[in-house]
Amino acid sequence: MRRGIIRPKAVIIGMMGAGKTRVGKEVAHLMHLSFADADIEIEREVGMKIPAYFERYGEPAFREVEADLIADYLEDFDGIFSLGGGAPMTPSTQDALADYIADGGRVVYLDADPHEAMERANRGGGRPMLNGDANARWRKLYKQRDPVFREVANVHVRTRRQTPQMAARKVMDMIGERTVHVTGSGIEPYDVVIGEGAMNHLADVLGSKVAKVALIHTQPVQRHSDRARTLLRQGGYDVIDIVVPDAEAGKTVDVANGVWRRLGDEGFTRSDAIVGVGGGAATDLAGFIAATWMRGIRYVNCPTSLLAMVDASTGGKTGINTEAGKNLVGSFYTPAGVLADTKTLASLPNDIFIEGLGEVAKSGFIEDTEILRILEEHADELRAFDGATFLGSGLEDVVCELIERTVTVKVHHVSADLKEKGKREFLNYGHTLGHAIEKLEHFRWRHGNAVAVGCVYAAELAHQLGYIDQELVDYHRALLSSLGLPISWNGGTFDDVLALMHKDKKARGNKLRFVVLDGTPGHMIHLEDPPADAVREAFRRIQH
Ligand SMILES: NC(=O)c1ccc[n+]([C@@H]2O[C@H](COP(=O)([O-])OP(=O)(O)OC[C@H]3O[C@@H](n4cnc5c(N)ncnc54)[C@H](O)[C@@H]3O)[C@@H](O)[C@H]2O)c1
Numbered sequence: 429m430r431r432g433i434i435r436p437k438a439v440i441i442g443m444m445g446a447g448k449t450r451v452g453k454e455v456a457h458l459m460h461l462s463f464a465d466a467d468i469e470i471e472r473e474v475g476m477k478i479p480a481y482f483e484r485y486g487e488p489a490f491r492e493v494e495a496d497l498i499a500d501y502l503e504d505f506d507g508i509f510s511l512g513g514g515a516p517m518t519p520s521t522q523d524a525l526a527d528y529i530a531d532g533g534r535v536v537y538l539d540a541d542p543h544e545a546m547e548r549a550n551r552g553g554g555r556p557m558l559n560g561d562a563n564a565r566w567r568k569l570y571k572q573r574d575p576v577f578r579e580v581a582n583v584h585v586r587t588r589r590q591t592p593q594m595a596a597r598k599v600m601d602m603i604g605e606r607t608v609h610v611t612g613s614g615i616e617p618y619d620v621v622i623g624e625g626a627m628n629h630l631a632d633v634l635g636s637k638v639a640k641v642a643l644i645h646t647q648p649v650q651r652h653s654d655r656a657r658t659l660l661r662q663g664g665y666d667v668i669d670i671v672v673p674d675a676e677a678g679k680t681v682d683v684a685n686g687v688w689r690r691l692g693d694e695g696f697t698r699s700d701a702i703v704g705v706g707g708g709a710a711t712d713l714a715g716f717i718a719a720t721w722m723r724g725i726r727y728v729n730c731p732t733s734l735l736a737m738v739d740a741s742t743g744g745k746t747g748i749n750t751e752a753g754k755n756l757v758g759s760f761y762t763p764a765g766v767l768a769d770t771k772t773l774a775s776l777p778n779d780i781f782i783e784g785l786g787e788v789a790k791s792g793f794i795e796d797t798e799i800l801r802i803l804e805e806h807a808d809e810l811r812a813f814d815g816a817t818f819l820g821s822g823l824e825d826v827v828c829e830l831i832e833r834t835v836t837v838k839v840h841h842v843s844a845d846l847k848e849k850g851k852r853e854f855l856n857y858g859h860t861l862g863h864a865i866e867k868l869e870h871f872r873w874r875h876g877n878a879v880a881v882g883c884v885y886a887a888e889l890a891h892q893l894g895y896i897d898q899e900l901v902d903y904h905r906a907l908l909s910s911l912g913l914p915i916s917w918n919g920g921t922f923d924d925v926l927a928l929m930h931k932d933k934k935a936r937g938n939k940l941r942f943v944v945l946d947g948t949p950g951h952m953i954h955l956e957d958p959p960a961d962a963v964r965e966a967f968r969r970i971q972h
Pocket residue numbers: 646648649674675676679706707708709710712732733734735736739740741742743744745746754755772773774775776777780783875
């Protein structure tokens with residue numbers, strides 16, 4: 429927010445009868461904020477009712493008064509601010525709203541069902557723009573205004589058969605969201621939306637050209653895929669339900685084959701889409717199916733685990749496992765959108781939340797040290813994560829901040845290097861040993877836990893070679909263990925580990941390659957072919 433300016437929490441626009449006033453008041457009540465209705469404030473300023481003002485001075489004069497008042501409120505009001513139906517059609521108001529959005533503001537297009545809005549708009553009369561055949565006028569204005577509202581708003585809330593309270597809660601969820609925009613070479617731009625109710629964006633992201641949607645999900649997230657299915661059907665899509673085996677069991681060619689067969693039976697074409705709901709394994713599979721069906725169809729990820737939200741669902745790595753190992757078959761294929769709906773975390777088990785913190789901490793080490801500070805400050809609450817009490821708690825804001833920051837770190841690397849030729853390899857901090865541990869533990873160890881030990885190993889290796897001091901190595905152990913993450917491992921021999929590290933995708937020929945810190949967190953380097961004794965000694969130091 430620009431200094432010295434007080435901005436509204438949200439501005440509501442929409443057609444007459446959409447509920448801008450009624451729902452706006454409800455949102456303000458729910459959020460303990462003040463409410464202002466531009467029309468009411470204008471009548472107060474000009475000392476007469478709007479129909480009378482229209483009658484006496486005409487619409488152009490009214491729009492001028494309206495634009496001036498809106499410009500003032502956009503810089504000196506901190507509550508929920510509802511505009512009159514025609515206000516966003518005025519160019520100067522469009523400019524003021526764009527400035528407000530650029531300053532972090534939320535312009536909400538309350539897009540009510542036209543029949544419902546028309547019926548409400550006709551209640552009580554007093555709308556000069558509807559003189560004559562009210563419904564015909566309403567439809568004509570809707571045709572003119574809907575495209576402009578979609579352009580002007582940055583939050584699009586559809587309401588249909590919803591009470592003011594239901595509509596208000598949906599608005600509240602969507603104005604509290606965080607969005608990370610993903611773009612870069614080889615990437616069709618998309619957004620990662622983070623917050624309660626992010627799934628509400630499904631229809632927006634899929635668009636109107638999609639007819640059929642294959643909903644790929646796993647049994648443990650049934651309650652969340654049920655919500656996705658309802659939203660898809662409300663959006664008018666024909667939903668094909670595909671339940672796949674949970675976790676790694678779902679990332680196999682046999683499962684993929686079964687899904688391909690189903691898509692064929694259902695007559696899926698390139699204009700149809702995939703929606704993946706679940707942890708990282710489910711979103712990896714869903715992305716792989718989308719990447720391969722007819723050489724690529726649209727897909728949206730709805731991650732439901734912390735690790736999937738902060739890592740797996742974004743960046744375009746899709747894939748399945750083979751006998752030879754994890755993620756060895758796949759494609760770089762980016763989604764049309766990622767909807768990280770934090771409501772889904774309400775059912776996430778504590779141990780699976782904690783393993784996701786492994787990738788969050790990694791992102792703090794490689795780039796964003798504010799992540800490390802937040803983790804330190806909230807370690808006890810994070811370690812005690814309980815989905816049952818998570819939503820609406822103070823921890824939810826902390827977790828949303830961590831998700832946004834961690835996704836941002838990943839996006840910085842993916843945007844610059846989609847196919848992992850250089851910078852993106854820094855996201856693999858801790859993974860060289862981490863993947864070896866997962867393999868030797870027959871994938872009984874969770875990914876984030878293995879990565880945590882791998883980060884300690886990478887720090888020890890960097891210290892052996894003089895890149896970082898002991899204090900930073902100790903900091904790795906202290907932070908990761910405070911989050912409930914493992915910092916040592918004793919499940920295999922050095923020779924077993926060495927053989928697997930030589931198979932890591934960062935290895936080149938017979939030479940090992942690592943990514944390590946150089947000096948302080950946020951400064952990464954590639955470490956090519958380190959001395960064998962340092963590789964061995966660092967391993968010794970992570971064994972408990
Ligand atoms: N594509 C990438 O860039 C990328 C990055 C990191 C990890 N991954 C992949 O992601 C996978 C790890 O992801 P993960 O840690 O989410 O594991 P996962 O998908 O196996 O999910 C872990 C468990 O938690 C359950 N679960 C997930 N969300 C839940 C919820 N909201 N409520 C209740 N249960 C829930 C799942 O059903 C599963 O049983 C691995 O296969 C890894 O290779 C991919």
